[in-house]
Amino acid sequence: MPDSTLRRGVFTAIGVLILCVMLFPVYWMINASLQPSGNTLTAGFLPLDPTFAGYRRALSEQGQNLVTSMIIALGTVVLSLLVSAPCAYALSQFRSRWVGAGLLAILVSQMIPGIVIANALYTAYENLGLLNSVPGLIVANCSSGIPFAILILRSFLQSLPASLVEAARVDGAGLVRAFVSIVLPISKNSLITAGLFTFLFSWSDFLFALTLTTKGDVRPVTLGIYQYLGTQVQNWNAVMATAVLSAIPAIVLLIAAQKYIAAGAIGGAVK
Amino acid sequence: MVHAPTRPSRSEAPATQAVRRAGGRRRRSEDLTKLLFVLPAAIAMLALFGYPVVKNLVMSLQDYGLRTFFTGAAPFVGLDNYVTVVTDRLFSKALVNTALFTIGSIAFQFAIGLGLALFFRRKFPLSSLLRSLLLLPWLLPLIVSSATWRSILEQDNGILNRSLAGLGIINEPVPWLNSPSVALIAVIGVNIWIGIPFNVTLLYSGLSEIPDELYEAGSLDGATGWKAFLHITMPNLRAVAGVVLVLGVVYTIKVLDIILGLTGGGPANATQTLATQSYERSFVDFKFGEGAALSNILIVLSLLFAIVYLRGTRRAVDE
Structure with a gap:
């Protein structure tokens, strides 16, 4: 029916328009990052004369900070998944009156402002010597990673048929072995999903970077951008280039996680 | 054995x-x-x-300040910190700003998010691709969004003012982030932009779960268009909408990154909220006791909202 085809075409056009409006700031960030140095805000709508001067400056001044952010984010992913996966399995498969309490605790934890955690961790880290340290920031970032990973993994593991693990148990596998050799491999996709999001939370962290570092030696890139905003607004191309570099994980996740979220439902392993 | x-x-x-x-x-x-x-x-x-x-x-019950880090002494002061922060001249302003910021953000995020979710429910080519690309603003680090919007909203050369002037909508550049009277609106606007994708995603999944049969049966009874929306979509979306709103409020009320990145609470404290005040007291003034008192007030507000809301919905469901 040509009429309905036309209608659907119009809808697609409207959809593209909505997307253009919503993503304009992202485009503008990229555009501004390619402008010559100086006050690039006078930039036109297209980077007709693109230069990578902003990126050169960003990489020389913020390169180390990008590496720091990467190490912290990867550390947060590893620690969060190690802690969350067994707990998510327990919350989904073990029958206990504590399950409800555990879930409630996780939900209530979402109401606690980061500043409360920062207040307490600052004073504790001061005594433990964890201020200005990568491990200190990894632990702090787990406060967003762990609850989220538990919820994601649990919702997947709930659909896991108990018979799978029981079969292994009958063959003599202990609880731990069954978990490691059966549950974890089946959960690969949801582990990746939880890991990608945890990475992103930690990579995006600004509050803990701001409050739990006092010197310049450990400085995640979010803090680097913040300090740029305070001092470097004459070099918008470098600020925007750093912003673009910091946005890359989000863009990659958007493309990669699409697949993993779709595959999140129980895969071919059971069927 | x-x-x-x-x-x-x-x-x-x-x-x-x-x-x-x-x-x-x-x-x-x-x-x-x-x-x-x-x-x-x-x-x-x-x-x-x-x-x-x-x-x-x-x-929050101690005189926990800079001295504490040197001497280790944090004398008990009862409710002094709470009295200090509540009687501060900025408290009522921060409280009002927190309310405006939260309500303004949530109302528009939800309304626009619902509109877009309804739009994307129509089957058309590229619909799901466009919908997933829409998530990007939500996934970006908040400080990246803040930096980008600062460049867009810049008073003299920002692209927004240049475009508005070019279209003849404004004569004078609008001091989006530099004027106490518009800064809060600008900050809310940016936060709406950040929150729309989250609302679209959750509301879309809520809409997808409403069985088509309901609409088919409704259309037989003459419920189409607005009527279908009011009598079929809204009641069936209630649970999901509740989750979206509660989560939205709980997350928005404690927002700090965006405000610090855009205005730092200024100009002239026009964008101070309880969260930014709490941050400043702890980490700028090093008065941790007062900062803690403010953040505790923030937690209580958040909890109160969640409880009142959950009570309300339970009653609504019971009726």
Whole structure:
């Protein structure tokens, strides 16, 4: 029916328009990052004369900070998944009156402002010597990673048929072995999903970077951008280039996680 | 079976007992293993949430300041910190701003999010691709969004003012982030932009779960268009909408990154909220007792909202 085809075409056009409006700031960030140095805000709508001067400056001044952010984010992913996966399995498969309490605790934890955690961790880290340290920031970032990973993994593991693990148990596998050799491999996709999001939370962290570092030696890139905003607004191309570099994980996740979220439902392993 | 009976058994009873005992032992050791599954997470949750909440409560009752870090002394001062922060001339302003910021953000995020979710429910080519690309603003680091919007909203050369002037909508550049009278609106606008994708995603999944049969049956009774929306979509979307709103408020009320990145609470404190005030007291003035008192007020507000809301919806469901 040509009429309905036309209608659907119009809808697609409207959809593209909505997307253009919503993503304009992202485009503008990229555009501004390619402008010559100086006050690039006078930039036109297209980077007709693109230069990578902003990126050169960003990489020389913020390169180390990008590496720091990467190490912290990867550390947060590893620690969060190690802690969350067994707990998510327990919350989904073990029958206990504590399950409800555990879930409630996780939900209530979402109401606690980061500043409360920062207040307490600052004073504790001061005594433990964890201020200005990568491990200190990894632990702090787990406060967003762990609850989220538990919820994601649990919702997947709930659909896991108990018979799978029981079969292994009958063959003599202990609880731990069954978990490691059966549950974890089946959960690969949801582990990746939880890991990608945890990475992103930690990579995006600004509050803990701001409050739990006092010197310049450990400085995640979010803090680097913040300090740029305070001092470097004459070099918008470098600020925007750093912003673009910091946005890359989000863009990659958007493309990669699409697949993993779709595959999140129980895969071919059971069927 | 370490303790298997050594003496020859006259009957089967002791043997079965032993098996049962061994089974009990295995169950106990398995209970221990099960505990080990939860223990790391329990410790992490206690350290990252339990300890901070308790520590904040204690700190809020102490004169916990810069001196404390040198001398270790944090004298108990009762409710002094709460009195100090509540009677501060900025408190009512921060409270009003927090309310405006939260309500303004949530209302528009939800309305626009619902509109877009309804739009994307129509089947058209590229619909799901466009919908997933729409998530990008939500996934970007908040400080990246803040930096980008600062460049867009810049008063003299920002693209927004240049475009508005070019279209003849404004004569004078609008000082989006530099004027106390518009800064809060600009900050709310940016936060709406950040929150739309989250609302679209959750509301879209809520809409997808409403069975098509309901609309088919409704259309037989003449419920189409607005009527279908009011009598079929809205009631069936209630649970999901509730989750979106509660989560939205709980997350928005504590927003800090965006405001610090855009305005730092200024100009002339026009964008100070309870969260930014709490940050400033703790980490700029190093008055941790007062900062803790403010953040505790923030938690209580958040909890109160969640409880009132959940009560309300339960009553609505009961009726």
